[in-house]
Amino acid sequence: MAKANAARAGSRASSGAKRAPTRAKSGGRSAAKGEVRHDPEFVQLLTPEGERIEHPEYSVDFTDEEYRGLYRDLVIVRRLDAEATALQRQGELGIWASLLGQEAAQIGSGRALATQDMVFPTYREHGVLWCRGIDPIMPLGLFRGVDFGGWDSRAAKMQMYTVVIGAQTLHATGYAMGIAKDGKVGGDDGEAVIAYFGDGATSEGDVNESFVWASVFNTPIVFFCQNNQYAISEPVERQARAPIYRRANGYGFPGLRVDGNDVLASYAVTRRALDAARHGEGPSLIEAYTYRMGAHTTSDDPTRYRIASEVEAWQQKDPILRMRRFLEQQKIVDSAYFEGLESEADELAVDLRARVLALPDPAPASMFDNVYPHGSAALAEQREQFAAYHAGFEASTVEASTVEGGDH
Amino acid sequence: MAETMTIGKALNSGLRRAMEDDSKVLLMGEDIGKLGGVFRITDALQKDFGEDRVIDTPLAESGIVGTAIGLALRGYRPVCEIQFDGFVFPAFDQIVTQLAKMFARSGGRVALPVVIRIPFGGGIGAVEHHSESPEAYFAHTPGLKVVSCATPHDAYWMIQQAVASDDPIIFMEPKRRYWEKGEVDTSRSLLPLHASHLLREGTDCTVVAYGPMVRVAVDAATAAAEDNGRQLEVIDLRSVSPLDLKPVYESVRKTGRLVIVHEAPLTGSISGEIASKVAGECFYSLEAPVMRVTGFDVPYPPARIEEEYLPDLDRVLDAVDRTFTF
Numbered sequence: 001m002a003k004a005n006a007a008r009a010g011s012r013a014s015s016g017a018k019r020a021p022t023r024a025k026s027g028g029r030s031a032a033k034g035e036v037r038h039d040p041e042f043v044q045l046l047t048p049e050g051e052r053i054e055h056p057e058y059s060v061d062f063t064d065e066e067y068r069g070l071y072r073d074l075v076i077v078r079r080l081d082a083e084a085t086a087l088q089r090q091g092e093l094g095i096w097a098s099l100l101g102q103e104a105a106q107i108g109s110g111r112a113l114a115t116q117d118m119v120f121p122t123y124r125e126h127g128v129l130w131c132r133g134i135d136p137i138m139p140l141g142l143f144r145g146v147d148f149g150g151w152d153s154r155a156a157k158m159q160m161y162t163v164v165i166g167a168q169t170l171h172a173t174g175y176a177m178g179i180a181k182d183g184k185v186g187g188d189d190g191e192a193v194i195a196y197f198g199d200g201a202t203s204e205g206d207v208n209e210s211f212v213w214a215s216v217f218n219t220p221i222v223f224f225c226q227n228n229q230y231a232i233s234e235p236v237e238r239q240a241r242a243p244i245y246r247r248a249n250g251y252g253f254p255g256l257r258v259d260g261n262d263v264l265a266s267y268a269v270t271r272r273a274l275d276a277a278r279h280g281e282g283p284s285l286i287e288a289y290t291y292r293m294g295a296h297t298t299s300d301d302p303t304r305y306r307i308a309s310e311v312e313a314w315q316q317k318d319p320i321l322r323m324r325r326f327l328e329q330q331k332i333v334d335s336a337y338f339e340g341l342e343s344e345a346d347e348l349a350v351d352l353r354a355r356v357l358a359l360p361d362p363a364p365a366s367m368f369d370n371v372y373p374h375g376s377a378a379l380a381e382q383r384e385q386f387a388a389y390h391a392g393f394e395a396s397t398v399e400a401s402t403v404e405g406g407d408h
Numbered sequence: 409m410a411e412t413m414t415i416g417k418a419l420n421s422g423l424r425r426a427m428e429d430d431s432k433v434l435l436m437g438e439d440i441g442k443l444g445g446v447f448r449i450t451d452a453l454q455k456d457f458g459e460d461r462v463i464d465t466p467l468a469e470s471g472i473v474g475t476a477i478g479l480a481l482r483g484y485r486p487v488c489e490i491q492f493d494g495f496v497f498p499a500f501d502q503i504v505t506q507l508a509k510m511f512a513r514s515g516g517r518v519a520l521p522v523v524i525r526i527p528f529g530g531g532i533g534a535v536e537h538h539s540e541s542p543e544a545y546f547a548h549t550p551g552l553k554v555v556s557c558a559t560p561h562d563a564y565w566m567i568q569q570a571v572a573s574d575d576p577i578i579f580m581e582p583k584r585r586y587w588e589k590g591e592v593d594t595s596r597s598l599l600p601l602h603a604s605h606l607l608r609e610g611t612d613c614t615v616v617a618y619g620p621m622v623r624v625a626v627d628a629a630t631a632a633a634e635d636n637g638r639q640l641e642v643i644d645l646r647s648v649s650p651l652d653l654k655p656v657y658e659s660v661r662k663t664g665r666l667v668i669v670h671e672a673p674l675t676g677s678i679s680g681e682i683a684s685k686v687a688g689e690c691f692y693s694l695e696a697p698v699m700r701v702t703g704f705d706v707p708y709p710p711a712r713i714e715e716e717y718l719p720d721l722d723r724v725l726d727a728v729d730r731t732f733t734f
């Protein structure tokens with residue numbers, strides 16, 4: 001990935017005043033001097049203290065407008081996520097998988113996507129979903145238990161959530177193979193695919209097979225691993241004794257580690273990797289080094305397996321806090337901005353809550369819908385028996401007929 | 409010695425005793441160590457037996473079963489936990505092509521005493537892939553044995569018998585019943601692993617179930633007795649493969665009617681096998697066709713309508729009624 005053209009990096013940053021980094025990393029070395037320092041161990045553009053630093057390989061210029069936009073995204077997805085957690089606590093969702101702590105990795109990578117790119121998520125990518133312009137109520141239907149997710153994956157250019165760990169990485173690779181077959185790589189309008197997965201997923205056969213396929217067929221794909229340090233209770237050391245990003249080398253494509261709590265760096269490296277993919281340069285692996293600040297899901301009790309001081313240490317590296325510090329230090333916004341944003345996020349949360357509560361339960365017979373594109377006679381018969389059985393209750397007729405598949 | 413405990417606790421105690429009895433017994437699975445498993449079935453076992461014997465594995469089901477096979481080849485007796493029914497499929501190849509066939513392929517030299525524990529079935533309001541009933545895939549595979557417990561007593565003893573068995577055992581745990589309590593006689597097991605069990609005597613109709621549906625069958629029998637005085641005979645299958653159908657034949661010869669209940673979808677399921685066998689063995693005793701109350705041939709539905717999918721008391725009673733219309 002290091003060789004990917006620096007010229008394309010930051011091409012999204014368009015009009016408006018560009019704000020230069022305030023401080024160069026490591027003893028004042030700056031990109032302006034043209035010194036190239038590739039640090040695959042950790043790409044960072046914004047420190048936890050809110051200092052904008054430079055990385056010579058992954059420099060991006062953002063306008064103030066863009067900084068504000070990214071911050072707004074971070075705040076809103078965290079607020080909506082908190083609302084979903086609250087809804088679960090109140091019994092309105094069966095379960096919720098929170099993105100708390102991973103906002104920057106998701107917003108950074110999600111905003112780096114071009115319209116034509118395709119996303120293959122896990123079950124936690126609510127931030128990416130937001131970036132794709134999908135109504136945030138969509139995953140709540142899945143977690144409430146009224147549908148399987150609901151959005152039009154083709155129109156939204158984001159596939160359905162995948163609960164079976166790692167399975168989607170192969171789908172993403174196959175989709176990317178299709179892009180290449182269709183000749184849709186090679187220019188700025190080329191298509192690319194991003195596959196999300198966790199640190200735990202890197203142990204699954206499917207994920208390792210997808211690396212092989214992506215490499216062998218040189219597919220336009222970015223593997224985006226959010227290393228949030230845990231797979232439920234198991235720390236990442238149970239999945240890997242070496243940094244995850246280094247695996248890419250063995251498969252024959254570049255890998256790097258980015259500060260996943262840094263929205264700017266997450267944006268920069270993903271943008272670069274996607275552009276490389278769409279230009280026909282093949283796959284790459286990004287390990288977004290981050291932290292799952294909350295429980296694995298609302299069913300989980302992390303106090304059983306990790307200590308509070310660890311969580312507190314990561315709180316210092318919070319993705320939103322550092323961005324806020326930066327905006328304040330650089331006077332990009334005033335306090336009215338934060339207040340306005342807070343009430344905007346609150347309004348969205350209130351609206352989301354109301355709409356979740358109004359989500360109707362599906363009709364029982366709908367379970368027979370969508371089993372086959374063209375149905376089946378046997379299933380139609382089973383559905384009729386199901387309907388007759390329930391009609392028997394409603395009409396309280398003694399003739400309540402059949403209940404099962406009719407295999408007498 | 410009778411103790412009251414939940415099915416979950418009985419499994420935990422049974423595993424503990426199996427580990428005490430044989431130092432070659434190992435537990436392996438995702439989150440089973442420090443966390444004690446997502447259902448806490450292995451709670452405190454790592455603390456007491458150490459990380460060498462209660463192993464938090466990498467997140468890879470094929471790896472769990474594949475390495476369990478290797479450990480068994482080396483003389484260990486691994487007990488694998490698959491976190492949820494829907495996640496056994498990455499291990500399907502290792503189970504079906506390797507675990508099941510090794511004894512035959514080695515000319516009977518190499519037995520693989522591996523137990524694969526799978527919390528299965530629905531009714532807990534979970535998201536997709538957490539409520540499946542995949543037992544028929546395994547029952548369809550020669551070389552594997554498949555069992556399911558329905559009571560704390562059976563949970564306690566069957567898990568120990570499974571660990572002691574030289575066969576590869578798929579051990580299906582009724583997850584929605586983990587919290588149900590019952591008496592466990594810790595001094596004796598009463599039944600061998602692959603025997604079905606007559607739970608409740610009756611004269612009018614036989615109801616056969618296993619795992620989570622045993623409770624539904626028993627409740628239906630209670631309700632039928634109250635409603636219209638019909639006496640249902642309930643048999644807990646316990647072993648899905650091999651089937652122990654002698655008690656079922658005897659029962660059907662007496663009642664003339666049979667209703668089979670399971671959560672798994674209808675087509676290609678265990679109930680079809682039972683119905684066929686019973687039709688062959690009890691042809692002249694049957695007063696009505698064998699009825700099956702099962703899940704439907706659809707993907708397991710969203711949680712808010714899962715109760716419409718799962719067999720319940722009403723559906724069982726409806727099927728019983730229908731056996732009286734012939």
Ligand SMILES: Cc1ncc(C[n+]2csc(CCOP(=O)(O)OP(=O)(O)O)c2C)c(N)n1
Nearest residue numbers: 163164165198199200201230231232491495
């Ligand atoms: C094949 C499979 N096995 C097990 C599970 C149960 N499970 C759900 S999430 C999870 C941990 C995933 O960890 P990671 O890949 O790091 O993603 P994270 O949840 O941390 O985002 C496990 C074991 C599953 N969903 N699919």
Ligand SMILES: [Mg+2]
Nearest residue numbers: 198199230231
């Ligand atoms: Mg993780």
